[in-house]
Amino acid sequence: MLQLYIGNKNYSSWSMRPWVLLREAGIPFEEVCVRFDSFEPGSRFKQTLQPVSPTGKVPVLVDGGITVWDTLAIAEYAAETYPDKGLWPQDPAARACARSICAEMHSGFSALRGACPMNIEAHLPEVGALLWRDRADVRADVQRLVDMWGGLLRQHGGPLLFGTQFTIADAFFAPVCMRLHTYALPLPEPIAAYVQAVRARPGVKAWIDDALAEQDFLDFEEPYRLRR
DSSP states (O other), X not given: OEEEEEOOTTTOXXXXXHHHHHHHHTOOEEEEEOOOSOOSTTSHHHHHXXXXXXXXXXXXXXXXXXXXXXXXXXXXXXXXXXXXXXXXXXXXXXXXXXXXXXXXXXXXXXXXXXXSOOOTTOOOHHHHHHHHHHOXXXXXXXXXXXXXHHHHHHHHOSSBTTBSSOOHHHHHHHHHHHHHHHTTOOOOHHHXXXXXXXXXXXXXXXXXXXXXXXOOOOGGGOSSOSOO
């Protein structure tokens, strides 16, 4: 069986992507949760992961003698290994678009990701309001999401980015949906509806429920709260 190494579900946005993807697709896997203590070389987190991954980071997928340690590479490996699951859209043009927006997510949206770290259990609308007022780069990242998601929802009819099938693209933007919800950033109605559609997916809801049950408080992941 596949093994997927992940970090804390409340905080680890990169871990969320392949976990939700595999869960939504019904691909069986063993979850190996390596909780964050620190990211220093001598930390328990690093000592646990260094024998598994050359980067010492999560997520990591292990399939027998094969190790895949990048989120997008994990998604591609799953799509190749389970071609019947429809993890990418079937239409070549839609598939190329889905790959493009996943790559954009992989390397972009740095303002939104930096200013609004994923924190599923937190409710931070006051922080979101200040960021929206003061950070033009955050507003620009959200506008790019509105334009991207809005165009795809209109083109493919929703409720997900490429129609009714939950694809790698939806998995890649699931943590963004968590951020938009936590910080209550203003969204047009169709985009807010997409956020709620993603949050309602069984695999996403399972991740959210597990995140809420963790009840950890890691100060290095908490720029806006002093306590839970």
